[in-house]
Amino acid sequence: MPEHPDTAPYDALLLLSFGGPEGPDDVIPFLENVTRGRGIPRERLKKVGQHYYLFGGVSPINEQNRVLLDALRKDFAEHGVDLPVHWGNRNWAPYLTDTLRRMVLDGHRRIAVLATSAYASYSGCRQYRENLADALATLAAEGLALPRVDKLRHYFNHPGFVRPVIDGVLASLADLPGEVRDGAHLAFTTHSIPIGAADTSGPAPGHGHGGAYVAQHLDVARVVAAAVTEETGVEHPWELVYQSRSGAPGTPWLEPDICDHLESLHGAGAPAVVMVPIGFVSDHMEVLYDLDTEATAKAAELGLPARRSPTVGADPRFAAAVRDLLVERAATERGEPRERCALGALGPGHDLCPIGCCPARAPRPAAAGADSPYA
Known part of the structure; x- marks a missing residue:
């Protein structure tokens, strides 16, 4: 029988990933998205692009995210979690801003976010939070009601x-x-x-x-x-x-x-x-x-x-871990105690990135942290 775990106050989960090209014509535009503002010469991008052309100009990451989406939805359904799962990327379609816009138009107001990066770093955590802030700023400029977004904690030791x-x-x-x-x-x-x-x-x-x-x-x-x-x-x-x-x-x-x-x-x-x-x-x-x-x-x-050795990918145990992280964070938001799973010596990480955590070279607004401009 389904467990029907309580995920309130969340009404959706957003899988937030890096993105990748899905054909040869996508490679250079994708790399331009990744490196925008860093002044990297186009010739350098072409050289890096050769890595993708060896695989037909297709990064496997988008298809792997589709498989992970299916695994998450299957796990949720089997355990009574009635929560839609959406997917948005930082650097390629489906773009984060477009996904977040659709979620808002569908009525979602409290969104948990799982980033496909398990560890703390600027590029692995805060940059995702900056992208969330950029997307929210765009939606605000469009006059849309902004949702509350909460990034789930690092899961490297789950x-x-x-x-x-x-x-x-x-x-x-x-x-x-x-x-x-x-x-x-x-x-x-x-x-x-x-x-x-x-x-x-x-x-x-x-x-x-x-x-x-x-x-x-x-x-x-x-x-x-x-x-x-x-x-x-x-x-x-x-x-x-x-x-x-x-x-x-x-x-x-x-x-x-x-x-x-x-x-x-x-x-x-x-x-x-x-x-x-x-x-x-x-x-x-x-x-x-x-x-x-x-x-x-x-x-x-x-x-x-x-x-x-293989990466975790869409292993059912990882999908179950995501469910656990979601239910854990939901309980915290409701003010209820819940055991937090973690192996090793470091213990479970923080829910809310504190000020000064993984700082950027040039300060930019970042959502889902103690310094977030969005409550």
């Missing part, structure tokens, strides 16, 4: 996110040849960001030395590595490494890069490696190109047996 990662690592280890399996190293990967952005990620009291961004990834990596040891009886060496750097050469970014790390592992005599993309919710372009193409080619060049 069991419904972490357990699928653990199972993916176990499956990848099992897929390695038996003679190298027990000696395999785990390379936990995430998107590199400028060191300055990492150091100021999360609430201001925790700024410095990688901030919340690095601390959260390390915490999850420890949980996953410990679970793998417990379930296999083998302790695998591991390290947090980075990928997908895209900034100016003179700006220091988080290191080591995954390909450099593979060379180091090979030089140190590691027999095999499993690449674990804990920084990504789904197998989008950074995973398909930077890991499955570039890093896999580097491992083959080195003669280093390598596997890439």
